[in-house]
Amino acid sequence: MPKKIHVQAVINGQPMDFLCEPRQSLLEVLRDELRLTGSKEGCNNGNCGACNVLLDGRLVNSCLVFGAEVQGKAVTTIEGIATAQGLHPLQQKFLEHAALQCGICTPGFIVAAKALLEKNPKPSEEQVRHWLAGNLCRCTGYDKIIRAVLDAARLGS
């Protein structure tokens, strides 16, 4: 078995150490080593966005990042979006708009939408659709997801 690498990173605000094989993706590390299973695997090749996380604030597919690459970096996963004060406005709006059915794509959509609203707090519908085109949802037809994101933007999240 390949020798494991020692990695230090800040995961959801908390400094963490982990060991990973060089070939393990960040998604595998999050799910299998750190047991943060909120990031989902839909394709493992960057097509679906279910594994979206923020890496130093930038939206990435965690299946396309090696675990060893996050040394010294900050990772935000879906588990790091809500706080002790409650849900993030995006999470609340996803619930109010019934923007999820099976829910498997939801973590990725919420992380991606958070990245959008941080970059562009008042996006148009077209801009939301464009930004979220890297996230596949097979249940909703996207309608309620787009409305939830636009509504969260109106709240000024």
Add this chain to the structure above:
Amino acid sequence: MTTSTTGYKVIGTRPLRHDGVDKVTGRALYGADVQMAGLLHGRILRSPIPHGLLRSLDASKALELPGVEAVVTCADLTDPGDRIAELGEGAVNLKHLSSNCLARGKVHYKGQAVAAVAAVSAHLAEEALKLIAVEYEGLPHVTDVRAAMQDGAPLLHDDLVTESLGKPTGKRSNIAKHIQFKKGDVAQGFQQAAVVIEREFHTATVHQGYIEPHNATALWNADGTVTIWCSTQGAFTVRAQVAELLGIPLSRIKVVPMEIGGGFGGKIRVYLEPVAAALSKKTGKPVKITMNRADVFEATGPTPGSYIKVKMGADKDGKLVAARATLAYEAGAFPGSPLGPGAMCIFACYDIPNVHIDGYDVVVNKPATSAYRAPGATNAAFASETVVDELCEHLKIDPLDFRIQNGAREGTRRADGPVFPRIGMVETAQTAKQHAHYTAPLGPNPKAQISNPKFEKAGDGANLGFEISGLRVPRRGRGVASGFWFNCGLKSSASASVNADGTVSLVEGSTDIGGSRTSIAMQLAESLGIRADDVRPAVGDTDTVGYTDVTGGSRVTFATGWAAYEAGQDIKRQMIARAALLWGVQPEAVAYEDGTLRCLSDDKKRLTFKELSEKLHATGGTIVGRASVDPPGVGGGFATHVVDVEVDPETGKVTVLRYTAVQDVGKAIHPSYVEGQMQGGVVQGIGWALNEEYIYNEQGVMTNASFLDYRMPTALDLPMIDTVLVEVANPGHPYGVRGVGEVPIVPPPAALANAIYQALGVRMDELPMSPGRVMAKLLAKQ
């Protein structure tokens, strides 16, 4: 039973779903999230060829790799023989089911499972797969339904003899089954017709496309009991299938349905569960197997490619007089396409006196097909609804008026026998006709204005297409189509315990695939007169809830909702008895209304549900209501859709500009989730219509087995999907519920084809209507 669509307190409201917070925070546990100490990871070795004999398999090198703990093949499943079993999703040939989990002597499609490895890590298991030596003897393959039907086509199964109208013909062929439905006399019917249209159609193989790949974790315990955690639409059918494939009693198996990341019909048959169990038996450790996306495309699902010929005739007044159809569906590697439902649905929207339908179930060297949302009906409606549009064109009748005139109503008999009870087909057409979308002008072309500044000068006539300075501008069209799906009833169980704080804990047996916990809990709340939030629903495993059939057939809100309603009635009866005990009166002297118990002989004696709940422990213990139902009274679902498209005549690309789905939903328990079902179904239908297909090369290998290349619709490809909920209460359900999940996928391909016709003047007869196919039609016309 009387049902109405009004007068409810909980039904028709939009509470937040009970499992919502877990799902927006990443806490909800899906099948692949199962973790436990000592877990091994399994991977599947798959056939690289579409058809061949398995000559030998040597796993010795793989087993030598440190960290590899076991390899299994079909020898580790029981040999089921040639036996048909009823396993909760219709009759299954166990030999085929077993071979589909681990091939027995022969492979029938590229991607078929041949062996499986368990190792301490998934990467190691993948390395081990490469060390398994398999010798195949390749055979000629066939992947197209019509080619497979020809005499002289490569035969997939030596023992497959065509069954025609229920009787074996003695002829060996790839045609597993021929079915037929007849009503009236079509020859005579066509003689009365003023217009007759006959067309042929082809549709490609498509996948359900759930985002969560299949997964299963199994623990074969030292006492011989097996626990399986998996993503499935039906825990009880998994239990039954695994019991047969492993040759152990049902009672030894517990199936725990984890949260499921989409299914659409594709997560009913087992693929990994018995294999994980066999690996666990060999190693004594828990084993988790997950598929990758290519595996999902190449070895699960899909729904059939098909060939359909349709002939329809109407008299000069626009009355349909006769219809004839021939359907040939690709079953994939093993018999069992959704041919039957396709044949039953193809003309079900209409009242036609003379009908003749033939259907053929045909095996080809593709993955064994699975159900996919209204299985079989979408292919069929693409054909029949396109022909209807052409009839309307010739008769110069508005296509919605035609549907209002000819639509199936209460009393209409379907060609396959059943007579419709109260249904809402005509109401959907009437509602669509009155909708603002249908009368709105197709409008100027905003995108062309951006790319072509000269466009604006062209004025409003531009939407019909013309040339400006040699540039051809996009053209717009509007199409309509209708669809039908039966919906199912089947068996459901629920139990509900009253808590001391006036809430109720509900355990029900239906995997929640899109918010159904809440729609079921709402029906219990309505029946008890309490709030939706005061019901805490949970999905049980096979040891904690009574037998419940699969989440499929649009049955869950109907049938499991009914079980919850009955459990509520059971609680009510017991609450009345308890109040009677407290008040020292007969139960007949207690009334239960709006969540309050009232003594009929003493108006001062009243207890709310909550107040009585607080007294239960001191008066004999808690109250548990329960119900197990197999309800008749299923209400069929009808939908009529309107779509506007814009087609780029330079590229053939079709853009959906506006979409309105009108559907008879019976009674919408939670309108947001009903809308969501409609929107999701429509968009799957749009994908099926415009992009999605399995593309095979000459070697019988799918060349686009990734999300990127298969290309399901993204948010950027779509407009908002407008929904109109028509509520024609189903007289067969206490709250008027009809299934809503499936019918919305049925009309989109035909609606889009009809819109493309209006835009370009070409009739599309093949799915998907991808840019290349649209261009080919356009060029052929010119």
